[in-house]
Amino acid sequence: MLDLGRQPRFHRPRDRDLALDLEALTALLSSAGFIAAQEEADQLLARAAGDVELLRSLVERRLTGEPLAWITGRVSFCGVEIRVDPGVYVPRWQSELLARRAIDRLPATGAAIDVCTGTGAIARTLTTARPGARVVASDIDERAIACAAANGVEAYQGDLFAPLPRTLEGRVDVVVGIVPYVPTPALPLLQRDTFTFESPLSYDGGPDGTEILRRVLTESPRFLRRGGALLLELGGEQADMLGDDLARLGYRDVTVLVDEDGHERGVEATLGR
Ligand SMILES: C[S@@+](CC[C@H](N)C(=O)[O-])C[C@H]1O[C@@H](n2cnc3c(N)ncnc32)[C@H](O)[C@@H]1O
Numbered sequence: 001m002l003d004l005g006r007q008p009r010f011h012r013p014r015d016r017d018l019a020l021d022l023e024a025l026t027a028l029l030s031s032a033g034f035i036a037a038q039e040e041a042d043q044l045l046a047r048a049a050g051d052v053e054l055l056r057s058l059v060e061r062r063l064t065g066e067p068l069a070w071i072t073g074r075v076s077f078c079g080v081e082i083r084v085d086p087g088v089y090v091p092r093w094q095s096e097l098l099a100r101r102a103i104d105r106l107p108a109t110g111a112a113i114d115v116c117t118g119t120g121a122i123a124r125t126l127t128t129a130r131p132g133a134r135v136v137a138s139d140i141d142e143r144a145i146a147c148a149a150a151n152g153v154e155a156y157q158g159d160l161f162a163p164l165p166r167t168l169e170g171r172v173d174v175v176v177g178i179v180p181y182v183p184t185p186a187l188p189l190l191q192r193d194t195f196t197f198e199s200p201l202s203y204d205g206g207p208d209g210t211e212i213l214r215r216v217l218t219e220s221p222r223f224l225r226r227g228g229a230l231l232l233e234l235g236g237e238q239a240d241m242l243g244d245d246l247a248r249l250g251y252r253d254v255t256v257l258v259d260e261d262g263h264e265r266g267v268e269a270t271l272g273r
Helices: 022-031 037-048 052-063 068-072 093-105 121-129 142-150 184-189 211-222 238-248
Strands: 074-077 080-083 111-115 134-139 154-157 172-177 224-233 251-258 264-271
Touching (some): 022 037, 022 052, 037 052, 037 068, 052 068, 068 074, 074 093, 080 121, 093 264, 111 121, 121 134, 134 142, 172 211
Parallel strands (some): 111 134
């Protein structure tokens, strides 16, 4: 759950700064501090499709620090194009590791739950890879549920597992979630613009960040079949912090997922047989 490479506070473009060609727009964004200036310029130009006034408004929005995906309305996740509505958490490429593990654990005609689905990116990725599987998702935020539904996801609004069909109890092969896991005291350390645009609801994991993670550990066995997989994104030392709960609740084969830089990014566990 990293930040989006947004840079804090840029100068507004003067009229003569704003040109329709890639080179000029790249230079403008670069001088304003955007690291991936050319890629962003490309996407903004594609979204404006030659409409100068539209391009001006898109660029001005971006210069306030608004997430690029809210402006373009799209992001690519595991090679799948995902619609992103303003106000809904933008899926991060760092979460693709967990999504790919979820695909690996989901049989062709199995069942999966994506809790805290946001845009529905993980659920949509799962149905794309396993079209014969039943994949359902939940989120507490109505904007997220509308966005997930627009992405073709069977999405239910409510708290974690509460709104999900009870017919799935004991039958699910995979529970996967990018739930809020930032410790409340660390929220002010997120990039300066984060809560100008996004909601703490997407990030706040309680005093040590594990409040919702622990709830998912506790509630998953109601839906998971024996041998089913639990996959959760987390950060820092949280995998260690969850060790006792995982053992007590009957999870086995606990694996910590580590990214290319050696950072702990998730935990994978199997509900005991
Ligand atoms: C970090 S975002 C992840 C979204 C999505 N999984 C992704 O990776 O793009 C966390 C999501 O959890 C949702 N959320 C927070 N608390 C929740 C709860 N108690 N039950 C269901 N969803 C919740 C938020 O609305 C937000 O969409």
